[in-house]
Amino acid sequence: MIPPEALQVALTDLLGDACLIAETLPDTDIRLWLIDAANMGRAFSPEETRRILEEPPYWCFCWASGLVLARWLAAHPEWVRGKRVLDFGAGSGVAAIAAAKAGALEVVACDLDPLALAACRANAALNGVQLRYSTDFFDEADRYDLIIVADVLYDRANLPLLDQFLSRGRQALVADSRVRDFQHPLYSRLALFDACTWPDLAEPAEFRRVSLYHATRQAAAESRAAG
Template sequence: MARLPKDPENFIRTNTALEAPAMVPEFRLWLASEYVPIWQATEAWLEEQNVDPPYWAFCWPGGQAIARYLLDNPSLVAGKRVIDFAAGSGVSSMAAARCGAASVVANDIDRLSLIAASLNASANGLSIETSGEDWLAGAPGSPEADVVIAGDVCYEREMSVQALAWLRSHAEKGRLVLLGDPGRNYFSAQGLEERGRYEIPTTLQLENRGMRETVVWRVLPVS
């Protein structure tokens, strides 16, 4: 895997601004205002074409919903080991840390995402760990955790199948598993229990509507 160019922190700060997400105004994150410019800037900085979309530069509805739900129900993660799958900007990880989790690991296979998540946590006086491992390729129910959170992971068919199977493997071990989803194409509510529902303002730069009804689901073990 190629090394990131020098000073990724400066790249993030230069091409984003500290903004408060609509559903979690308690936080300020390094976010981009438009999609195309940050993608083009990322390609230029990496000196590559067709790079992975800079999902880390936006606070997606699923992550905001998880963050809001945790902030309103802090006892769910207080004193617990929390892992955040496909963490993106890290907003859900930050909420878990703010609620007093014993440890929080933000995971993403995009290394720039992990740097952005760390910068976001630092900007809010929080501390999180990061992991770039491909958790879907590991053993079911790993790594160890008390609470597993994930937001907006059902964009693609194969990814959705793998992610939901991995999340359910944690539920089978008796862990609290929460998934935030705004009705993505490959999402299925089968075997899930609704825990919270939110209307989240979005931008037409990213979504096909100005508001996204987003649900926090608990992933249940197979009965």
């Protein structure tokens, strides 16, 4: 298969010899355009490293938390079936695609990065599902049944978003492998999983432990009332 031209050009600009390939994620029926694992087996030049750090190509990996969330939705379709879902920080679109495959009424992939949204479009087409797209979470109306989130808490500056997710959705599901001291009065941990980023970046074991957290607007309102 020929990769989407705009995505391949963007990846080539970062890593001249890197290629996108369509891969099926392990233990799923989801296919994504991902960086070829063969491109990860060499040392990067200082210039390549600089470019990667300045413009990380998040969209050409399936990060461990996104993989866990996608698997969870496939195993528990009742969380999204017939519902309106927004995938915050969609990246490759893996969780949004999983929600669509599980029978969601509507799925919006939301990401600030135009390349991420281009990857979401290409990956949605690869999986034969339809998504809607948004560049600004706060421009969205308060109309969603569920906000799904994976791999956005690597930057602790994003932690205040945990409160904001319930401003647009009745419930939130957050998958994370980075925050070891996760404490939030509205979120409880549903489960803990082992998973790795795909292609495998050989990340430390601590980043292969993915927690899935759940919060509801009703619980938030009750907490404020008791307050």
